[in-house]
Amino acid sequence: MKTMSFSQEESQVKIRFLPGTALAALPTDIVRAVAVVGRRRALPVYFSGGAVRDWVLGRVPADLDLTIASGALDYARELAAFLGAAFVPLSTAEGVARVVRGAFNLDVSQFREGTTSIEADLSLRDFSVNALAVAFDCNSQTFADNGRIIDPLDGLADIDGKLIRQAYPQAFSADPLRMIRAYRFQAALNWCVDQDTSEAVIRQAHLIRQVSGERIAAEFDLLLTSNLAYQSISGMAETGLLFHILPELQSAIGLEQPSSHHLDVFGHSLETLRQIELIVRSPENFFHSLTDEMMLYLQEPRQKIRLYYAALFHDLGKTITSDDKEGRITFYNHDEVGVGLFLNIARRLRLSNEDTRRIGQMIKQHMWPFHLQNAQIRTGVTPKAILKLGKAAGDDLVGLFILVMADSLAGQGPGKPMGMEEGVAALFDTVFSAYQGQIKPLIAAPLLTGDDLIQEFNLTPGPVFKRILDGLLEVRVVTPEMTRAEALDWVRDYCCQEEKSL
Structure with missing residues (x-):
């Protein structure tokens, strides 16, 4: 992607500016509406937060954040009416609302916590890289003050250094969800969480228990749709934050596995997540054929999120079923038991019924293809066996095999049989081709009803x-x-x- 520079620097005072052309990439009717409503209300209007950060990075903001001194709800309501858009109050107490026009969101907020200046307001944001603003001239419909970036916390320096740094010492206690957001930004931007910020997470990780499951799940959704979910989930584990959110995973730390594995159960679960990221990025590197079908499956909304949850939780049942049979480690029925543990998590995070069903189904079935692979080696796979697996997996037959491939790749102990991944790929070819080509047509045209x-x-x-x-x-x-x-x-x-x- 071509990078456009939207900033220039005055070397002595280190002030940066955004050119007016940055606004040209936004829908013109939205820019005009922001100006018209701002003129009517005679209030200074600022573009702020992530939109300014994206402009500095040479990106076109997907959404806009607007900040005004006061009356944000009234401003947003009038803006929505002007655009024929939806008005969604987010917090009447704090004066925050959203204007939704199609896929485009405009979040409008007022100076927070009684502050009286944009600089003071920005100093109470979540992270320094989001504590940025540019004044908007509602008369000329362009940036005011030549597009000077207001940067009270040196967020521009942190953008240069690719650092996620909390805006002020009480940032996490003011809203503990910001701790997850730090790792979400790490995943989205491929930046590092500042050392002091990481230490603050370690000290305050327990506060995340104050946050509702819905808000946590929403942040996890955004994190898991990035290309660096493994890196950020690992970072959350290192600070302990992950185990305050998902305490069920803590029991997997240090839980030994048979010789086919080289990692404990928790390390294996993280490695499965890492492998799924690699498969999702380039399925052709892992499967012989049918990669077009895989890409089609992965394009469905939320498929990546469901797969990543399944990877993280697929062996959760091992924490309950672990046993030692005369020196032989076993986890009998861990797939079935794991579903029950996952259902508790799903209820706590208020996951949708659809997500809960499909993630739980992949957890429950993740050992099935391994058993079928053994049968394929011994006697071949029968049409009846393919029918049963295909019907049970339903729309997630492809996802199940992606999970199984990642699971296999994540176990590299000395006792692992040779050719496991090749066998999984060959089995997928056999099962998917037969089910789609021969069995589904029979299901669609029954002889009797x-x-x-x-x-x-x-x-x-x-x-x-x-x-x-x-x-x-x-x-x-x-x-x-x-x-x-x-x-x-x-x-x-x-x-x-x-x-x-x-």
């Missing part, structure tokens, strides 16, 4: 319908040429056998 069972056999709807139709489908995947007449004969035989067993 529940209505047929009622009309032809006078059966009463109930659990037996599922047993009959599922059993018939299992026969069809082996003998796809089966006719409707043969299907009726099969059901007739099935019913006879059922009667005999009663």
Whole structure:
């Protein structure tokens, strides 16, 4: 991507300016609306926070932050009406509101905590790199004061140094969520968290328990959509912040594994997350074919987030099921147990039902392909086995194999069998091709339905319908040429056998 310089520096006083052309990349009707409403209210208007940071970095802001001295809610309400946009009050007490126009957000805030100047307001922001502002001339609809960047906390120097530094010593106690946000910015920008800021997180990590699950989950969503989730989650673990958010993971530290692994359970979970990041970036480096299908799957909203959660929690059940059988470490049914532990986390973070179901399903099924891989080596994979896995995994068959590949790559102990990753890739080719090409068409065009069972056999709807139709489908995947007449004969035989067993 071509980088544009939006700043110039006066060497003696180190003042930087944004050129008026920086505004040209924004929707013109939004810039005009900000100016018109500002003129009506006769209040100074400032562009602030992340928008200014992005301009300094040569980026076009995806959203805007506006700051005015007072009356932010009234300003935002009028701005929304002018644009025909939605008005969303975020905090009536603090005077913060959002104007939503399509995918574009304008957050409007007033000077916080009784401050009376933009400099004092900026000094109460979360991080120095966000404590930046530029005054807006509502008459000329361009930057005021030649675009001088207001920078009371040397945030520009931290941008140059690629540092995330808390704006003031009480920044985290004022809003503990900012601790997660530090690592979210680290992931989004590929910067470092300042040493003093890291130490502040260590001292105050326990305060994160005051924050609602919804707010924590929202920050995690933003962190997990970056390309550096592993790096930031690891940083949160090093400061202890992660274990105040997800205490279930702490029991995985130091929990030994069999010789096929080189890391303890927690280290393995982090490594699985790192491997998933690599696979998501370049699936063609790990799978033989069908990478277009993988990319299509990953384009669906929230797929990366679900995969990253599944990676982090896939072995959580090992903390409960760990056992030593005559010197042999075992984790029987850790996949099943892990789902229960994850459901507690999902409830605490208020994850959606859809996310909870799909993440939990991948956790529950992550050992299934490994068992199937062993069967493939011994006897080959049967159509019936592919049917069962495909139906169980549903829309996440691709995601399940991405998780399994990452899980395999994350275990590199001396006792690991050779060729595991090659086997996973080959199994995925076999399962996905057969399920999509041969089995799904049979599911989509059943020979018999529940209505047929009622009309032809006078059966009463109930659990037996599922047993009959599922059993018939299992026969069809082996003998796809089966006719409707043969299907009726099969059901007739099935019913006879059922009667005999009663």
